[in-house]
Amino acid sequence: MTSLPRQSSLGYQLNHLARLLGNGLRAGISATGVTPGQFAQLLALYEEDGLTQQELCERVRIDQSTMAHTLRRMERDGLIVRTIDPDDRRRSRNTLTPRAREIEKTLAQGARAANARALEGIDQEEIDAFMRTLARMIANLEDGDQ
Secondary structure, three states: OOOOOOOOHHHHHHHHHHHHHHHHHHHHHHOOOHHHHHHHHHHHHOOOOOEEEHHHHHHHHHOHHHHHHHHHHHHHOOOOOEEEOOOOOEEEEEOOHHHHHHHHHHHHHHHHHHHHHHHOOOHHHHHHHHHHHHHHHHHHHHHHHH
C-alpha cells in the first residue's frame, strides 16, 4: 500500500482546518457558554426558529442521536425551549430563548473573527473560488449520501 502524506490528503487537511477553526470559534464564544458543537444548531434556529429535531438534523447534517444529546444540553443551558408540536404531538419544536437571542451578536462576532483570521492575506478572488470549490465538493459528497 502506498502511503498518503497528510499534506496531500484533502480529508486530512480539511479536518485539520475544521479543528483549527473550531478552536478559534471556541475562543471567540467561550464567554457565552456556547460550545462549537451547539453553534451550527443555533445558526439554523437563528435562520428559522421553531425547527423540529428532524429538520435540524437535515440542515446541520448530523445524526439523530447526536442531535438529541446536543438539544438536551442546549435546553439545560437555557438556549432553547422544546414544546410539543400542536400539529403532531409525537414531535417537538425547538425555540430559542431570550438568552439565546441576547448572545446572537456575540456568537456572530466570534465566528467572524475566527473566519477572518483564517482568511488573512488571501484576496477576495481566491476566497470566492475556494468557497465555490468547497460548495461543489460538498454537493458531490451529499449526492453520494442519498
